[in-house]
Amino acid sequence: LCQPDMLNVHLVPHTHDDVGWLKTVDQYFYGDRNDIQHAGVQYILDSVVDQLLKNPDRRFIYVETAFFYRWWRQQSSSMQQTVKQLVNEGRLEFVNGGWCMSDEATTHYSAVIDQMTMGLRFLNETFGPCGRPRVAWHIDPFGHAREHASMFAQMGYDGFFFGRLDYQDRARRMMYREQELLWRASDSLTPPMADLFTGILPNGYNPPEGFCWDQSCDDAPIRDDPDLEDYNVDDVVKRFLAIAEGQVRNTYTNHIIMTMGSDFQYENANLWYKNLDKLIHYVNAQQANGIKVNVLYSTPSCYLQELHRTNLTWALKNDDFFPYADDAHDFWTGYFTSRPALKRYERISNSNLQVMCNQLEVLGGPVSRRGPFGVGDSKTMKEAMAVAQHHDAVSGTEKQHVANDYARRLANGWQHCQVLVSNSLAGLSGSTAERIYCDNLNISVCPLTESSKKFSVNVYNPLARPVTWPVRLPVNGTAYVVSDANGKSVDSQVSFCVSRGFAVNELVFQVQAPPLGYTTYSVSLLQNGPPPASTQHHTPTAIKNKVLNHMTFDPDTGLLSSLSNLETKQTIKLTQNFYWYNASDGNNVESIQPSGAYIFRPNSSTPFVISKTAKTESIQTPAVQEVRQWFSPWVSQVVRLYADSRALELEWTVGPVPIDDDLGKEVITRLDTSIQTAQYFYTDSNGREVLQRKTDFRPTWNLKQSEPIAGNYYPINSRAFIKDDDDQLTVVTDRSQGGGSINNGSLEIMLHRRLLYDDVRGVAEPLNETSGIFPKGLVVRGRLLLSLDRPASAADAHRPLAQEVVLQPLLTFTGGDLHPNTRLEFSGLQAALPPAVHLLTLSQWDKDSVLLRLEHQFQSWESKVNSQPVTVNLQKLFTTLDVLGVSELNLSANQWKDEMKRFSWTPESGTAHLHLSVPSLQHIRT
Ligand SMILES: *[C@@H]1O[C@H](CO)[C@@H](O)[C@H](O)[C@H]1NC(C)=O
Ligand SMILES: *[C@@H]1O[C@H](CO)[C@@H](O)[C@H](O)[C@H]1NC(C)=O
Ligand SMILES: *[C@@H]1O[C@H](CO)[C@@H](O)[C@H](O)[C@H]1NC(C)=O
Ligand SMILES: *[C@@H]1O[C@H](CO)[C@@H](O)[C@H](O)[C@H]1NC(C)=O
Numbered sequence: 001l002c003q004p005d006m007l008n009v010h011l012v013p014h015t016h017d018d019v020g021w022l023k024t025v026d027q028y029f030y031g032d033r034n035d036i037q038h039a040g041v042q043y044i045l046d047s048v049v050d051q052l053l054k055n056p057d058r059r060f061i062y063v064e065t066a067f068f069y070r071w072w073r074q075q076s077s078s079m080q081q082t083v084k085q086l087v088n089e090g091r092l093e094f095v096n097g098g099w100c101m102s103d104e105a106t107t108h109y110s111a112v113i114d115q116m117t118m119g120l121r122f123l124n125e126t127f128g129p130c131g132r133p134r135v136a137w138h139i140d141p142f143g144h145a146r147e148h149a150s151m152f153a154q155m156g157y158d159g160f161f162f163g164r165l166d167y168q169d170r171a172r173r174m175m176y177r178e179q180e181l182l183w184r185a186s187d188s189l190t191p192p193m194a195d196l197f198t199g200i201l202p203n204g205y206n207p208p209e210g211f212c213w214d215q216s217c218d219d220a221p222i223r224d225d226p227d228l229e230d231y232n233v234d235d236v237v238k239r240f241l242a243i244a245e246g247q248v249r250n251t252y253t254n255h256i257i258m259t260m261g262s263d264f265q266y267e268n269a270n271l272w273y274k275n276l277d278k279l280i281h282y283v284n285a286q287q288a289n290g291i292k293v294n295v296l297y298s299t300p301s302c303y304l305q306e307l308h309r310t311n312l313t314w315a316l317k318n319d320d321f322f323p324y325a326d327d328a329h330d331f332w333t334g335y336f337t338s339r340p341a342l343k344r345y346e347r348i349s350n351s352n353l354q355v356m357c358n359q360l361e362v363l364g365g366p367v368s369r370r371g372p373f374g375v376g377d378s379k380t381m382k383e384a385m386a387v388a389q390h391h392d393a394v395s396g397t398e399k400q401h402v403a404n405d406y407a408r409r410l411a412n413g414w415q416h417c418q419v420l421v422s423n424s425l426a427g428l429s430g431s432t433a434e435r436i437y438c439d440n441l442n443i444s445v446c447p448l449t450e451s452s453k454k455f456s457v458n459v460y461n462p463l464a465r466p467v468t469w470p471v472r473l474p475v476n477g478t479a480y481v482v483s484d485a486n487g488k489s490v491d492s493q494v495s496f497c498v499s500r501g502f503a504v505n506e507l508v509f510q511v512q513a514p515p516l517g518y519t520t521y522s523v524s525l526l527q528n529g530p531p532p533a534s535t536q537h538h539t540p541t542a543i544k545n546k547v548l549n550h551m552t553f554d555p556d557t558g559l560l561s562s563l564s565n566l567e568t569k570q571t572i573k574l575t576q577n578f579y580w581y582n583a584s585d586g587n588n589v590e591s592i593q594p595s596g597a598y599i600f601r602p603n604s605s606t607p608f609v610i611s612k613t614a615k616t617e618s619i620q621t622p623a624v625q626e627v628r629q630w631f632s633p634w635v636s637q638v639v640r641l642y643a644d645s646r647a648l649e650l651e652w653t654v655g656p657v658p659i660d661d662d663l664g665k666e667v668i669t670r671l672d673t674s675i676q677t678a679q680y681f682y683t684d685s686n687g688r689e690v691l692q693r694k695t696d697f698r699p700t701w702n703l704k705q706s707e708p709i710a711g712n713y714y715p716i717n718s719r720a721f722i723k724d725d726d727d728q729l730t731v732v733t734d735r736s737q738g739g740g741s742i743n744n745g746s747l748e749i750m751l752h753r754r755l756l757y758d759d760v761r762g763v764a765e766p767l768n769e770t771s772g773i774f775p776k777g778l779v780v781r782g783r784l785l786l787s788l789d790r791p792a793s794a795a796d797a798h799r800p801l802a803q804e805v806v807l808q809p810l811l812t813f814t815g816g817d818l819h820p821n822t823r824l825e826f827s828g829l830q831a832a833l834p835p836a837v838h839l840l841t842l843s844q845w846d847k848d849s850v851l852l853r854l855e856h857q858f859q860s861w862e863s864k865v866n867s868q869p870v871t872v873n874l875q876k877l878f879t880t881l882d883v884l885g886v887s888e889l890n891l892s893a894n895q896w897k898d899e900m901k902r903f904s905w906t907p908e909s910g911t912a913h914l915h916l917s918v919p920s921l922q923h924i925r926t
């Protein structure tokens with residue numbers, strides 16, 4: 001089909017179908033609520049299949065398995081046969097193929113791998129090898145994470161295409177013909193394991209100007225009857241060749257790609273295909289006149305294959321594509337934080353999915369799915385989580401009713417998982433006593449613990465090593481006896497509660513849970529116990545524990561003033577406070593861009609302090625020491641240090657953000673330290689590897705900085721740090737947030753945003769969240785964990801800490817006494833895994849097999865001890881599972897490892913541009 005001596009123009013018919021955005025995923029599927037946006041995916045697939053059958057040359061690619069799966073289930077078996085045929089003949093091709101096209105800035109790698117696995121599994125089981133996508137296709141996400149590229153490489157993709165990158169970066173890449181490159185996406189995996197060929201689409205994902213033939217477009221159709229009016233074939237051909245010539249100037253090969261489609265297009269596919277047929281016919285007819293241009297229906301994998309055949313070398317890239325700006329004052333760095341409550345709910349739902357649905361389904365065996373508590377399933381939660389990874393879901397860039405729909409799906413998933421858990425734990429413990437789930441512990445509400453004189457707590461630990469974890473329970477009594485599984489009593493403390501719940505007090509104790517297993521604590525009310533620890537109304541000058549930390553507070557302001565690590569004998573100055581940026585209303589000379597769901601655009605680079613001083617109270621008990629700080633009626637914080645903790649907890653509460661300025665605010669906390677950072681700081685990529693960042697700098701081009709704050713924000717998914725030769729301060733977050741290091745020694749994190757203007761990127765709604773319990777504006781609470789270490793060993797502390805926040809222990813409760821035969825302790829592992837190994841996935845695959853993912857969780861340079869290779873004996877891993885055989889798969893589990901063959905690509909060495917043959921205008925015209 002391609003012509004070696006011509007310029008080949010690959011036309012790629014495609015549709016971009018958001019798995020929820022202005023409408024919910026199901027509304028988009030059915031074409032419901034067309035008053036909001038005209039879009040109906042079922043009609044798109046109907047229409048495209050119909051049109052593909054009319055001409056064997058026609059091609060179409062489909063991307064989002066969440067939609068395709070919905071459609072497939074409704075087709076007759078003869079239609080399914082027809083579609084299989086189209087797939088086998090390469091006329092309908094799946095690209096990307098995950099459940100959705102995930103967001104790259106706010107997702108965690110474990111959830112991304114899961115959603116890709118789900119979509120690709122469906123494609124494999126339905127279509128076999130011909131259904132396996134060869135290219136990853138992220139045409140819309142608003143910036144691109146290195147970890148995503150690394151995952152795609154490990155999932156066996158041959159290449160990756162996307163549409164959005166910084167406008168300055170694009171301009172430079174066009175000039176140097178580097179829109180096609182080799183992304184080396186890991187500094188730890190040996191090349192080419194994480195190498196991914198990456199192509200930047202020349203026109204975003206839209207058709208070239210003047211060539212949109214969808215029913216939603218207004219471009220002129222090809223009018224090719226010379227007897228009729230407005231014959232325009234010559235004009236169309238001329239315009240098309242001009243566009244092709246423009247594109248070829250920015251490439252090295254005699255192949256160019258044109259995306260022919262856009263958002264929810266092809267609902268009436270006849271319009272597109274009829275005109276594309278004609279376009280191909282009339283342009284290729286010019287070959288008779290010596291024009292060496294060959295236009296063809298194509299797909300990204302066909303295009304990629306041609307590029308591969310050229311044997312060229314490609315520019316190498318090691319960093320990522322954040323932040324994304326489409327103009328000087330238009331940085332898409334607000335969505336790193338938008339909808340912080342949804343972002344947290346998504347993260348904790350991932351934890352619940354892994355723990356409740358996946359691990360406990362495996363460990364409990366078949367009784368988990370059908371047992372004393374009924375029929376449970378993990379599918380509901382898996383689908384809800386997969387949909388939530390979409391680039392308008394966890395990103396926070398959807399309309400409010402759609403955000404509500406994502407949350408509702410997750411909540412529904414929780415319900416189904418809870419049945420699994422009850423069944424599984426009943427099987428493992430031998431007790432069918434009713435299990436209570438306190439889903440509102442986050443706001444200190446749990447009717448069982450508040451009202452019971454005696455109850456037990458089952459603590460399930462999803463990590464493959466033992467954990468120590470503080471438990472805080474709302475209670476009404478003043479003293480309790482807490483005993484562990486051996487009947488030994490453990491230190492506990494009741495303190496006066498600051499919660500919004502009904503309980504008056506809070507019971508705090510440390511639990512220790514075995515790897516991949518549970519233990520049980522029993523709690524009984526002590527009659528006539530001592531009164532609860534009460535608060536002191538002066539600020540203590542310091543809080544500390546014996547293990548590591550020592551914090552001082554400034555007695556005049558009530559703010560933190562220093563942090564020490566007693567073990568390593570380090571001390572830094574550390575001031576922490578809360579500030580807000582005044583949002584731009586779009587009304588100024590430089591640009592009319594306001595801040596909104598996507599875009600962060602403060603109208604001044606100096607944030608306003610919420611209060612220079614904090615009103616404080618403190619509680620000091622042997623189990624926990626707290627300093628409670630009030631900054632304003634809408635900003636408060638608890639600085640908390642547990643007895644055995646290596647990290648300091650900052651539990652912030654922000655909201656309702658005042659909107660009396662009719663504008664909105666973006667609230668940050670800032671840590672100002674004595675660490676000498678020389679503009680460098682570090683953020684993680686999708687919760688996995690860490691990248692170095694530098695203020696006002698990009699590694700691959702000469703940045704012209706136009707937004708000194710927003711242009712220096714990066715996504716933080718689970719941790720960020722600043723360091724110098726002596727000290728490293730790491731902040732572990734409980735959800736994805738945006739942040740930056742604007743000044744030397746400083747790290748700021750955006751916590752909450754409320755904005756009354758829409759930022760004109762399509763969502764057409766201000767980011768003005770309220771909810772039933774917070775009608776005046778959403779109140780959000782979260783935690784930051786701070787640790788101070790020597791740079792050489794910091795990762796040994798913060799990598800496991802970040803995993804503990806991502807995969808949290810699951811607490812379940814039983815009222816009264818447990819049956820004496822209840823098994824109080826259980827571990828699914830024969831021994832804890834080495835610290836370098838993270839058990840990423842343990843989930844039921846089919847009746848007789850489970851999917852296991854073990855991950856080396858340290859980067860090659862991070863740790864003297866833990867970065868070393870490790871060996872794990874799978875035969876001796878589990879206590880309840882017999883390993884009869886093991887087959888190794890790629891990362892997305894849709895290909896056997898030994899069958900995985902990817903294209904190999906050669907990076908260019910040094911500045912090799914000049915040696916390459918460059919197609920020129922002559923190339924087209926000769
Ligand atoms: C690329 O290299 C292969 C093997 O060296 C060779 O057979 C092929 O002709 C080359 N292709 C081009 C377009 O140079
Ligand atoms: C607390 O968690 C529940 C889910 O268990 C969630 O529905 C609720 O919104 C959360 N509340 C707050 C204030 O974050
Ligand atoms: C706990 O005590 C409070 C205040 O005395 C009371 O309002 C509440 O009903 C009690 N809760 C339970 C569950 O007993
Ligand atoms: C915030 O910005 C608006 C215009 O965007 C301006 O009118 C207002 O005075 C600013 N507020 C403060 C406190 O500077």
Ligand SMILES: *[C@@H]1O[C@H](CO)[C@@H](O)[C@H](O)[C@H]1NC(C)=O
Pocket residue numbers: 756757766768770775776777
């Ligand atoms: C924001 O929400 C508040 C509270 O519901 C409401 O009073 C206000 O009108 C909203 N403003 C905008 C611009 O949506």
Ligand SMILES: *[C@@H]1O[C@H](CO)[C@@H](O)[C@H](O)[C@H]1NC(C)=O
Pocket residue numbers: 124125128889893894895896
């Ligand atoms: C792909 O699907 C086929 C058909 O169901 C199955 O036999 C094969 O094991 C699957 N491949 C992988 C890698 O799971």
Ligand SMILES: [Zn+2]
Pocket residue numbers: 016017018140141391
């Ligand atoms: Zn999209």
